[in-house]
Amino acid sequence: xxxxxxxxxxxxxxxxxxxxxxxxxxxxxxxxxxxxxxxxxxxxxxxxxxxxxxxxxxxxxxxxxxxxxxxxxxxxxxxxxxxxxxxxxxxxxxxxxxxxxxxxxxxxxxxxxx
Amino acid sequence: xxxxxxxxxxxxxxxxxxxxxxxxxxxxxxxxxxxxxxxxxxxxxxxxxxxxxxxxxxxxxxxxxxxxxxxxxxxxxxxxxxxxxxxxxxxxxxxxxxxxxxxxxxxxxxxxxx
Numbered sequence: 001x002x003x004x005x006x007x008x009x010x011x012x013x014x015x016x017x018x019x020x021x022x023x024x025x026x027x028x029x030x031x032x033x034x035x036x037x038x039x040x041x042x043x044x045x046x047x048x049x050x051x052x053x054x055x056x057x058x059x060x061x062x063x064x065x066x067x068x069x070x071x072x073x074x075x076x077x078x079x080x081x082x083x084x085x086x087x088x089x090x091x092x093x094x095x096x097x098x099x100x101x102x103x104x105x106x107x108x109x110x111x112x113x114x
Numbered sequence: 115x116x117x118x119x120x121x122x123x124x125x126x127x128x129x130x131x132x133x134x135x136x137x138x139x140x141x142x143x144x145x146x147x148x149x150x151x152x153x154x155x156x157x158x159x160x161x162x163x164x165x166x167x168x169x170x171x172x173x174x175x176x177x178x179x180x181x182x183x184x185x186x187x188x189x190x191x192x193x194x195x196x197x198x199x200x201x202x203x204x205x206x207x208x209x210x211x212x213x214x215x216x217x218x219x220x221x222x223x224x225x226x227x228x
Contacts, residue, residue, distance in 0.1 A: 043215075043221040104157040
């Protein structure tokens with residue numbers, strides 16, 4: 001069964017810092033990996049999706065990498081801003097008994113202070 | 115226009131009652147999902163429907179019954195509500211049976227059972 005772990009569980013940084021969020025998964029036979037952002041009381045917003053054949057994806061100040069063989073992904077946020085404060089979730093799609101499943105980590109709660 | 119919309123946003127009810135949560139997507143997606151986020155913020159899939167057909171049912175009590183009248187709608191009906199059903203329920207959709215498609219989430223329905 002696929003298990004997804006995110007480290008750290010919480011992170012507080014001053015504005016302007018570059019930071020890295022980590023995600024690891026136990027089964028490397030994945031279809032893709034997706035990073036989401038969740039704001040309090042809101043749904044999830046998709047940030048980046050990396051297919052299993054890709055190594056990284058970039059969107060603005062965000063860069064996500066994927067090392068499928070070692071079961072790891074990182075989300076790099078450059079020049080962090082207070083508006084980046086949210087919970088960041090990693091989700092991995094892989095085969096399950098039902099055919100396909102998207103398994104989430106428990107998230108990293110990020111606080112960027114002015 | 116909201117891509118994935120759920121109603122109601124908040125639902126407070128007593129044990130033993132029956133309630134429904136509605137979900138609609140205007141993205142033209144083929145696949146819709148229900149996820150449950152518990153008090154520890156852990157997201158877990160409950161159901162997945164592809165073209166109105168159930169494709170995933172992950173060990174959910176049969177008090178929970180999804181209904182998909184058409185591709186754009188996936189409603190969740192819950193019978194005989196229990197205290198442990200209190201959680202935030204998220205509806206999501208993807209273009210196809212999601213192996214390579216990003217998920218789009220609604221803003222969630224916070225269910226409180228007293």
